[in-house]
Amino acid sequence: MTELPPSTGFKGILHHWKEDLAAAVSVALVALPLALGIALASGAPLMSGILAAIIGGVVTTFFRGSYVAINGPAAGLIVVVLTGVESLADENGSGFPYVLAAIVVAGMIQAVLGIMKMGKLGDLFPASVVNGMLATIGITIFIKQFHVALGVNSKGGSVLQSLTEIPESILDLNLVVTIISLVSLLILIFHSHIRNKFLKSIPAPLLVLLFSIPFVFIVNFFGDENMLVLGKPLYVGAEYLVDIPDDLSDSIIFPNFSKILLPEFWLVVLSLTLVASIETLISTKAVDKLDHYKRRTNLNKDLFAVGLSTAVSGFLGGLPIITVIVRSSVNVNHNAKTKWSNFYHGILLLVFVFLFPFIVKEIPLASLAAILVYTGYKLASPKVFQSALLKGWEQLLILIVTLVASLWLNLLWGIIIGIVTTLLIHWVTSQLNLGTFFRHLIHTEINVVEESKEVVHVEIKGIANFAILLKLINTLTGIGSEKHFIVNFSRTKLVDSTVLDFIHEHREKYFTQTDFEFVGLDVHRTSSPHPLALHILEKPMQKRLTGRQNEIYHIAQEKNYRFVPEINWDVRHFEKYNFFEFHLIEYHRNRLIGKFDNIQWEISDLTYNDGILMASEEHHITIMVLYLPKEITPFSITKENVRQLKSMIRKSQDDDDSSTKNDLSEFLAKNASYYVEGVDNEILIYRKERLLSTKEIRALHDYTAAFTKFVSGGDVDESDFRNYLN
Numbered sequence: 001m002t003e004l005p006p007s008t009g010f011k012g013i014l015h016h017w018k019e020d021l022a023a024a025v026s027v028a029l030v031a032l033p034l035a036l037g038i039a040l041a042s043g044a045p046l047m048s049g050i051l052a053a054i055i056g057g058v059v060t061t062f063f064r065g066s067y068v069a070i071n072g073p074a075a076g077l078i079v080v081v082l083t084g085v086e087s088l089a090d091e092n093g094s095g096f097p098y099v100l101a102a103i104v105v106a107g108m109i110q111a112v113l114g115i116m117k118m119g120k121l122g123d124l125f126p127a128s129v130v131n132g133m134l135a136t137i138g139i140t141i142f143i144k145q146f147h148v149a150l151g152v153n154s155k156g157g158s159v160l161q162s163l164t165e166i167p168e169s170i171l172d173l174n175l176v177v178t179i180i181s182l183v184s185l186l187i188l189i190f191h192s193h194i195r196n197k198f199l200k201s202i203p204a205p206l207l208v209l210l211f212s213i214p215f216v217f218i219v220n221f222f223g224d225e226n227m228l229v230l231g232k233p234l235y236v237g238a239e240y241l242v243d244i245p246d247d248l249s250d251s252i253i254f255p256n257f258s259k260i261l262l263p264e265f266w267l268v269v270l271s272l273t274l275v276a277s278i279e280t281l282i283s284t285k286a287v288d289k290l291d292h293y294k295r296r297t298n299l300n301k302d303l304f305a306v307g308l309s310t311a312v313s314g315f316l317g318g319l320p321i322i323t324v325i326v327r328s329s330v331n332v333n334h335n336a337k338t339k340w341s342n343f344y345h346g347i348l349l350l351v352f353v354f355l356f357p358f359i360v361k362e363i364p365l366a367s368l369a370a371i372l373v374y375t376g377y378k379l380a381s382p383k384v385f386q387s388a389l390l391k392g393w394e395q396l397l398i399l400i401v402t403l404v405a406s407l408w409l410n411l412l413w414g415i416i417i418g419i420v421t422t423l424l425i426h427w428v429t430s431q432l433n434l435g436t437f438f439r440h441l442i443h444t445e446i447n448v449v450e451e452s453k454e455v456v457h458v459e460i461k462g463i464a465n466f467a468i469l470l471k472l473i474n475t476l477t478g479i480g481s482e483k484h485f486i487v488n489f490s491r492t493k494l495v496d497s498t499v500l501d502f503i504h505e506h507r508e509k510y511f512t513q514t515d516f517e518f519v520g521l522d523v524h525r526t527s528s529p530h531p532l533a534l535h536i537l538e539k540p541m542q543k544r545l546t547g548r549q550n551e552i553y554h555i556a557q558e559k560n561y562r563f564v565p566e567i568n569w570d571v572r573h574f575e576k577y578n579f580f581e582f583h584l585i586e587y588h589r590n591r592l593i594g595k596f597d598n599i600q601w602e603i604s605d606l607t608y609n610d611g612i613l614m615a616s617e618e619h620h621i622t623i624m625v626l627y628l629p630k631e632i633t634p635f636s637i638t639k640e641n642v643r644q645l646k647s648m649i650r651k652s653q654d655d656d657d658s659s660t661k662n663d664l665s666e667f668l669a670k671n672a673s674y675y676v677e678g679v680d681n682e683i684l685i686y687r688k689e690r691l692l693s694t695k696e697i698r699a700l701h702d703y704t705a706a707f708t709k710f711v712s713g714g715d716v717d718e719s720d721f722r723n724y725l726n
Contacts, residue, residue: 005293008067012338023336024344026203027070027327028352031345033205034326036242036360037368037375038073041145042081044096044319047244047251049073050353051318055309057346060321061339064305065298068336069287070327070345071306073319075375076279077272079140079411081319084268088259100255102265103314106272107321110307113277119299120473122281126466127497127532128388128395129418130278132402136414138379139407141372148369149185151177151240159407176219176236177366183215184208184370203330205371212367213359216241221364242363248354253317271412276322280306283323285505289584290332296509326375391497392527392534394425422496426465429536430494437463440493444468446475450483459488465496472499476506490520495535504531508572531569551694552590555701561594574606576679578636579686583608583619592697596708600627603700605691622692624704626683637668637676667710671703 007015031053039049056071064071081099088102089095113121143162147154151174154162191204199207216222221236245251259265284297302323309321331341353360388396401421406414427437444462451457456479464472476485487503489495507516524535545553549565556563571585588604595601603624677684685704692700 005295006337008338013340016337017340019335019337020341021344023331023334023341024348026334027331027336027341027345028348029206030203030330031070031072031327031349032352032360033209033363033368033371034075035073035349036363037145037372038075038078039319040148040365040368041075041078041141041372042319043085044081044099045251045253045317046242047248048096048253048317048319050244050349051251051316052313052321054346054350054353055313055316055318056306056321056324057342057344057349059312059346060305060309061343061346062305063301063308064339065301066284066287066323067293067295067297067339068291068328068332068341069284069297069302069323069339070331070342071309071321072324072327074279074283074322074324075141075372075379076134076137077276077320077322079137080268080271080275082140082144083271083410087264088262088268097253097256098259098265099268100253100314100317101257101260102268102272103318103320104255104311105260106269106276107307107310107312107314109269109273110277110310111304112307113273114300114302114304114307117300119281119303120470122278122299123469123473123498123502124466125278125415125498126398126419126422127501128391128398129402129415129422130282131384131388132399132418133275133278133406133411133415135380135384135399135403136406136411138376138381138384139403140376142376142380145369145372145376149178149181149366149373150174151366174234174236174240176234177240177364180212180215180364180366181370181373183211184367185374187211188371188374208367208371209363212364213362216362216364240365242360242365242368244353244357244360246357248357251317255314267410267412271410272320274415275411276306276310276320277303280322283325283328286325287323287328287332290329292332390528391530391532394429394527394534395497398422398425422466426463426494426496426534429534430463431536432493441465441467444471446472448475448479454484455486456483457486457488459491460495461491463494464489464492464499465494466498469499469502473502485516487516487518488520489518489535490523492520492535493537495521495524497532497534500532500535504569529567531567548694549590552592552697555694555698556592556594559594561592564591564593565589568604571606573682574684577677577684579675579677579684580608588623592701596626596705598629599708601625601704601708602627603697619689620691621686621689622697622700623684623686624700626685626704626708628681628683631681632678632683634680635676635678637674667706674700674703676707 006012012020032050035049035053036046037049039046042049052073056073060071081103084099084102085095087095088098090098113119140159143159143166144154146166147162147169150169150172152169152172154165154169187207188204191200191207194200202210219236221241222238223236280302281299284299284302288295288297306321306323313319313321327345331345385396385399388399398418398421402414402418405417409417427434430437430440432440440462444460444464446468447459447461449457449459458475460472462468479485485507503518510516521535524537526533526535545565549563553563553565555561567587567589568591569587571588574580574585574588585606585608588606590605592603593601601624603622605620605622607620609619674685674687685700685707687696687700687703
């Protein structure tokens with residue numbers, strides 16, 4: 001049975017305050033350096049980041065519709081705030097008070113959008129345009145903070161100017177500051193590969209602080225003196241450390257609305273509203289996928305809540321507030337139950353900064369810059385472009401055009417140009433003349449026919465791209481989920497990734513695979529086998545096998561098995577295994593399918609990631625799954641419990657069946673490198689957390705063939721096997 005979701009409201013406080021508070025402690029430890037780093041990169045006072053984190057926890061919690069998300073300042077808005085600070089600067093070079101006014105106005109607009117139930121608008125932007133926007137943010141953060149990580153001040157105003165200054169900064173780097181940055185980066189990069197359970201349980205940003213703060217004392221950053229390093233005098237002083245006021249009231253900066261009538265003011269407002277709304281909506285939907293209880297956020301309430309909190313934050317001198325990915329992931333992974341963990345993390349930050357401001361002042365700016373450089377890289381890593389290419393060349397082109405336009409002009413123009421490019425590509429690939437294309441687009445029909453009391457047939461005629469998504473959302477959600485759905489694309493000239501993404505998500509959210517079917521996509525041409533690729537009404541093209549796929553194919557031929565190289569996106573049945581509890585499974589491919597007697601099995605390469613959105617790290621693993629004819633008691637076999645089993649066997653050597661059990665014990669001991677987990681009527685087996693070579697695939701096959709004899713009653717009957725393992 002599915003575990004019931006936790007109580008909400010004040011009942012949630014009474015029932016789950018211990019779990020939520022424990023999770024909030026971890027979140028607060030991650031939020032502190034991130035909030036400081038975001039403010040640093042935004043060209044804002046460092047305290048503005050912490051104020052936003054506190055308000056995001058204390059205020060937003062009471063109005064929002066999400067359950068386990070964390071609200072606060074985000075790296076995604078750094079570019080907009082930094083641009084605003086520069087474009088609205090007065091004759092004294094101060095632009096932040098005017099940006100605060102823009103933040104207040106943008107927050108109020110967001111709140112109104114939430115009241116008007118406009119939360120669905122986040123779905124209307126082409127996915128590749130959104131990814132291009134995120135990549136722009138990542139590159140900007142990386143380039144701007146690269147100079148800070150080297151202990152050098154960049155004179156360039158634009159991103160491109162800062163980029164050209166990198167060689168000069170490398171020549172003028174401060175070696176002591178650079179050491180802090182490099183070690184901090186290494187901690188962040190290799191944290192996910194740490195095997196020690198205690199160190200792995202400490203969030204990476206906190207490990208960075210645990211290294212950098214003592215280093216500050218060792219080198220003595222408080223002396224404001226030159227020190228000799230390799231015979232070269234290097235200055236280390238308080239200017240390389242975080243600077244916040246001793247009295248929190250001194251950190252409150254009020255907004256200045258005197259530029260509210262200027263066009264550049266409203267450009268900042270529109271950019272803030274647009275980027276913050278998009279990021280909040282896509283981040284909230286991503287966090288929902290991590291929720292163990294599969295609860296769904298009311299996006300309209302969330303839009304209102306972050307808008308209201310942003311307005312409050314701007315009025316008190318804080319940065320804009322959205323739903324944040326990394327901190328939400330930490331919250332879920334530390335077993336938070338209700339929205340109150342977000343509230344607790346805000347209170348903990350307030351208490352910490354109020355009682356221990358002297359600790360915050362000991363944090364080197366270089367460690368914050370390293371965190372941001374790493375964040376920027378993850379947002380614009382090669383994986384981002386590879387993922388776009390996986391969906392088709394046109395998706396990569398849209399991403400790159402959006403990226404270049406955003407860097408050259410600004411984010412708002414980048415998004416507009418990205419949307420225009422998307423429409424242009426759709427027109428060209430549709431092979432229609434311009435007038436016909438736009439007639440199809442404007443007059444796309446969504447015909448709903450109730451063929452019976454149980455079956456609803458939805459046929460889409462015309463152009464199904466992001467522009468008609470709101471109409472499609474209203475149609476499908478208006479029908480309900482109690483019927484069998486058939487969505488027909490056989491007369492749809494073009495289907496884009498934004499529509500397909502919504503269709504897949506809608507099916508996963510409300511239906512089983514058999515209750516919601518697609519038809520007609522098999523007659524479309526695509527530039528990629530990805531299910532979210534752009535579909536044009538033509539026949540698909542065959543693709544050649546890779547070298548490794550050919551080798552697996554030969555195994556299938558040799559042993560009379562079946563080989564299916566194509567990507568399979570139906571991975572929901574893997575989610576029940578403990579191994580994938582905190583991983584998002586994307587797809588599996590290269591499926592080798594066969595039987596041992598009456599037991600069906602499948603070997604496949606499975607792709608998953610350890611995070612969400614662009615901050616995730618992608619992993620590949622070769623696994624084998626046995627499909628048993630009946631259910632078994634859940635179990636797992638690891639190196640640790642193999643040792644326990646051997647000890648148990650020694651104690652039971654006088655039993656009548658000890659020889660049989662010793663056979664199993666000996667078999668497991670010889671193959672202790674394999675992980676085995678049984679759930680329901682399936683058994684998952686893998687050897688290494690990576691792709692296996694064809695030789696290793698043969699070994700996995702042979703191990704499982706021998707193992708199957710034990711579970712199928714060949715040497716040990718099922719009841720003995722279950723009792724033995726449990």
